[in-house]
Amino acid sequence: MLLAKSNGVSLSEHTKGLLKQARILFEVANFPEDLKKLIEFAIFFHDVGKVHPEFQKKVGNKVKDSLPEVPHSLFSLVFMDMRKLKGIFEKEKIKILRSAVAFHHHNDTIRSIVLNGDKENFPKAMKSLKENESLREKLLKLLQEEMKEFEEFAEYIGYSSAYLNYNGQSLRNDLIYPYAPRYYEEEKLNKLTVVLGTLMRVDHFTSYIQKENIDEPIERKPVEYGVVEKAIGERLGCNIWQFEKLKRDKNIILIAPTGAGKTEYAFLWGAGTKMFFTLPLKNQVNSIYDRAKAVFKDENVGLLHSDADLKLLNSDDVKEGERERIIELSHYLSYPVIVATGDQIFPSALRYPGYERIYATLSYSRLVIDEVQAYNPKAVACIVKLCKDISKLGGKFLLMTATLPSFVRKELENLEDLEIIDLYEEYSDTIKHRIQMVDEPMESLTDRILRSAREGKRVAVILNTVSKAQEIYKRLKEKDKDIYIEILHSRYTRKDIEMKYTGDNKDEKKKAILEEFKNPKPENEKTPKILVATQIVEASLDIDVDVLFTELAPIDALIQRMGRVARRKRKESLDLQEPNVIITKPSGVGRVYLKELLDKSLQLLKGIDYLPEIKKRDLVEGLYKELENSNSESSYIQEFKDAIKLLNAGYNEIKKDDAQKFFREILSVPVIPKSMEENFIEAIKGLGENIKYTEFKKDILANFVVDLDYRYVRNGIKADYLASHNKKLKDWLRDIYVVNYIYDKELGLVISEGLDGP
Numbered sequence: 001m002l003l004a005k006s007n008g009v010s011l012s013e014h015t016k017g018l019l020k021q022a023r024i025l026f027e028v029a030n031f032p033e034d035l036k037k038l039i040e041f042a043i044f045f046h047d048v049g050k051v052h053p054e055f056q057k058k059v060g061n062k063v064k065d066s067l068p069e070v071p072h073s074l075f076s077l078v079f080m081d082m083r084k085l086k087g088i089f090e091k092e093k094i095k096i097l098r099s100a101v102a103f104h105h106h107n108d109t110i111r112s113i114v115l116n117g118d119k120e121n122f123p124k125a126m127k128s129l130k131e132n133e134s135l136r137e138k139l140l141k142l143l144q145e146e147m148k149e150f151e152e153f154a155e156y157i158g159y160s161s162a163y164l165n166y167n168g169q170s171l172r173n174d175l176i177y178p179y180a181p182r183y184y185e186e187e188k189l190n191k192l193t194v195v196l197g198t199l200m201r202v203d204h205f206t207s208y209i210q211k212e213n214i215d216e217p218i219e220r221k222p223v224e225y226g227v228v229e230k231a232i233g234e235r236l237g238c239n240i241w242q243f244e245k246l247k248r249d250k251n252i253i254l255i256a257p258t259g260a261g262k263t264e265y266a267f268l269w270g271a272g273t274k275m276f277f278t279l280p281l282k283n284q285v286n287s288i289y290d291r292a293k294a295v296f297k298d299e300n301v302g303l304l305h306s307d308a309d310l311k312l313l314n315s316d317d318v319k320e321g322e323r324e325r326i327i328e329l330s331h332y333l334s335y336p337v338i339v340a341t342g343d344q345i346f347p348s349a350l351r352y353p354g355y356e357r358i359y360a361t362l363s364y365s366r367l368v369i370d371e372v373q374a375y376n377p378k379a380v381a382c383i384v385k386l387c388k389d390i391s392k393l394g395g396k397f398l399l400m401t402a403t404l405p406s407f408v409r410k411e412l413e414n415l416e417d418l419e420i421i422d423l424y425e426e427y428s429d430t431i432k433h434r435i436q437m438v439d440e441p442m443e444s445l446t447d448r449i450l451r452s453a454r455e456g457k458r459v460a461v462i463l464n465t466v467s468k469a470q471e472i473y474k475r476l477k478e479k480d481k482d483i484y485i486e487i488l489h490s491r492y493t494r495k496d497i498e499m500k501y502t503g504d505n506k507d508e509k510k511k512a513i514l515e516e517f518k519n520p521k522p523e524n525e526k527t528p529k530i531l532v533a534t535q536i537v538e539a540s541l542d543i544d545v546d547v548l549f550t551e552l553a554p555i556d557a558l559i560q561r562m563g564r565v566a567r568r569k570r571k572e573s574l575d576l577q578e579p580n581v582i583i584t585k586p587s588g589v590g591r592v593y594l595k596e597l598l599d600k601s602l603q604l605l606k607g608i609d610y611l612p613e614i615k616k617r618d619l620v621e622g623l624y625k626e627l628e629n630s631n632s633e634s635s636y637i638q639e640f641k642d643a644i645k646l647l648n649a650g651y652n653e654i655k656k657d658d659a660q661k662f663f664r665e666i667l668s669v670p671v672i673p674k675s676m677e678e679n680f681i682e683a684i685k686g687l688g689e690n691i692k693y694t695e696f697k698k699d700i701l702a703n704f705v706v707d708l709d710y711r712y713v714r715n716g717i718k719a720d721y722l723a724s725h726n727k728k729l730k731d732w733l734r735d736i737y738v739v740n741y742i743y744d745k746e747l748g749l750v751i752s753e754g755l756d757g758p
Contacts (some may be wrong), residue, residue: 002083049075081161115615136162182650228271258563302335363393381643403556427613436579438536458525519544520568
């Protein structure tokens with residue numbers, strides 16, 4: 001028996017599993033017949049190279065034969081009978097098939113052999129096979145005996161042979177190298193992407209379920225449109241505008257005011273198909289995940305981000321034993337609806353080895369991009385490139401935002417099957433905000449903030465930097481200890497920030513922010529409430545307040561902040577006797593927002609009193625028009641344009657980690673504050689080698705680790721020294737730093753204002 005894995009799974013069993021999963025996938029994917037055929041042939045041949053004697057020795061078979069060791073994916077090419085394949089595939093499709101087999105695994109050795117020509121093992125192995133006909137025939141017979149056990153393989157076996165048609169030096173011309181896209185025709189590369197990506201995905205998924213000895217389908221049937229429509233109607237209690245606006249056969253750019261119901265639109269647009277719903281931040285994703293489950297049902301929704309395990313471990317509605325399954329199946333993209341952070345999807349536009357798995361899945365899916373304005377310029381360039389790429393592959397995208405920069409629109413507006421839906425026209429008479437510009441810092445307005453709250457209003461105070469938020473929070477608390485005042489920013493431990501969102505059952509005073517400020521605000525609520533926060537509340541946080549005090553920020557960010565004010569009102573105008581949006585001098589100039597953006601935003605806002613919803617769109621367009629027409633082009637726009645040029649030129653072998661760094665631009669680094677070091681050491685004392693990482697993350701790291709912008713990890717020391725007694729713990733701590741900052745459970749991580757950022 002030929003083995004595919006060291007755990008005893010045979011080659012035929014493994015390959016049969018792939019074929020079964022591919023056919024399940026075909027029931028959801030709308031692949032043309034020629035691609036399905038290429039995928040099935042690629043599945044049959046992808047691992048036949050594991051007949052190599054050295055590979056069989058590695059996985060536990062006793063083999064006497066010997067050959068110079070070569071990658072099994074390249075050795076598989078030896079057994080593909082080119083003469084017979086030409087009878088069913090044209091030349092270019094054979095090239096795609098062989099390339100999919102060759103690159104379903106990728107490493108430096110494979111790259112070197114294909115691009116440079118290996119002068120060692122590969123030609124030696126080919127020479128040995130050429131001279132040893134009996135070994136060639138023996139290996140072929142072993143393969144055919146192994147595979148003929150299953151009827152599914154009967155049509156493929158005949159296309160295998162031990163006919164040696166090349167010497168190992170001509171691979172570069174025989175194959176399409178997937179990670180240098182600029183060298184190949186787009187149509188040819190797209191077909192390879194779908195075939196190779198599907199092969200990778202079914203291979204990884206089948207290996208997982210065979211290792212775990214479980215029976216799971218790689219794809220589940222999407223939830224029918226009628227079911228989703230009914231669930232949304234019941235959830236909202238009424239019909240909403242989206243029911244008439246859907247263009248489900250199109251790519252969509254949806255521009256609509258905050259609070260207009262874009263999330264429900266997206267759910268309806270994606271219903272009946274496989275759908276990815278992406279947002280910038282993990283907490284936003286967690287919120288939409290819960291909303292998606294209420295519409296699509298729990299068993300149809302997956303969660304994909306770096307701390308998904310913590311979210312699921314803290315969810316009471318997830319049954320014991322199901323958490324790990326949800327995480328794994330989300331990782332393998334197996335749910336009809338997957339809610340994910342952008343960094344899990346968009347870096348694939350950089351075409352790192354393995355990007356094909358994402359692209360192939362998106363080729364038959366619908367991709368929702370929410371809050372595009374919250375990403376940095378390089379990330380936006382990745383998003384734009386991905387939208388272009390998947391539309392050519394057959395997938396659809398919905399890009400929705402309240403504030404779309406004009407340069408993004410220009411990049412996409414010429415795509416085929418694109419519909420731009422601008423709902424601002426429907427809100428031309430709607431006024432929910434009245435603005436007052438105050439030429440003073442926020443600290444001078446604390447009495448006014450408290451006075452607004454005491455009138456029975458919900459008040460949001462949004463600052464540009466964490467340190468300024470901490471300062472304003474302390475001032476407000478000192479002046480009035482009886483009012484409900486809460487602070488929210490990104491620099492809390494994972495456990496503490498979750499507690500802020502969901503509340504603490506043991507401490508009545510620590511109420512959930514999402515509950516206290518939930519949308520809609522009850523009409524009879526008169527309890528004074530103040531939420532002090534940073535940009536973390538700008539996107540997808542479904543809260544509703546009466547008054548906003550905010551520092552000056554770029555206009556698109558300000559509009560997102562205003563979207564939390566009177567969110568419960570859709571098209572209703574408010575009778576505003578006094579301003580409900582007060583804008584003060586900014587902090588973080590140059591560190592958080594470019595001075596140019598702030599100056600031009602201030603200039604455009606001057607003289608505005610009442611702010612109609614439609615005027616918000618005009619302000620955003622005006623801002624970016626000003627920037628594009630300025631003598632010195634905005635570094636924001638220039639970064640975007642430079643990144644687009646780079647992406648269009650085609651990367652040559654960027655690694656996945658580097659692609660994610662490029663996408664994020666500013667990395668968050670997990671840190672342990674120095675003030676918590678002793679308590680952390682106490683917590684890990686006595687932990688044995690048997691502890692699982694998920695438990696360690698939930699019970700230990702969640703209580704001590706803060707995610708911090710890497711620029712503030714000055715002279716940080718790697719935290720692995722804290723666990724010198726335990727090899728496993730040292731490994732888990734190697735990417736975490738100990739930093740010389742103080743952590744306050746109420747305020748979070750404290751950094752002085754002069755150094756601080758968002």
